[in-house]
Amino acid sequence: MNQQAKLSNILSASFFLFLVVQVTFTILIWRDVQILKRQSEITLSGPLVGNSPLFAGKDHVPSFFYTDTSGREISIDEWNGYSTLIIFSSHECSACKNMYASLANFLTRNPELYVVLLTVGTPGENMQFLEDYSLSNFANFTVGAITEETWTSLGVIGTPTLVLVKGDNKIAGVWFGYSDALWQEVENKK
Secondary structure, X not given: OOHHHHHHHXXXXXXXXXXXXXXXXXXXXXXXXXXXXXXXXXXXXXXXXXXXXXXXXXXXXXXXXXXXXXXXXXXXXXXXXXXXXXXXXXXXXHXXXXXXXXXXXXXXXXXXXXXXXXXXXXHHHHHHHHHHOOOOOOOOEEEEEOOHHHHXXXXXXXXXEEEEEOOOOEEEEEEEOOOOOHHHHHHHHO
């Protein structure tokens, strides 16, 4: 094989590789645009971490039950008609603990907003949480436990995850993680 034929083969292979890379990048960009389109169907804002399947493709919170600290089973639908902030949390999560430190101040500033903090903990663990953070005297705040199956079926992938729900159970905002600006972002959306 002569030099010219070798050069032609190298150029052909290089061009083919270039086309494969271009097509791959185009597919990846198209996929990311589709994900963003789906996410924009529910208003996502705040410090997002990853692509959460939380309530994927829904603009309303689906029905589910939680158990309050007295052991009573409550449907999330009982909050229909009220603006509600649902917080999916873990008492062991360091970001959640940072959030808890400022939660009482947020509750005081927003008495018209109902806040439901949900964990996979037991009612006893949730009672201890209320005592530890002095949160048991707020009329607009409740703590509940949900099963791991419910947690998974809702698409919660990390804590804290906050979902602001308007009076008709319509999702108004979703936040993942905690930052000092979080409470102000929630107040701006309510």
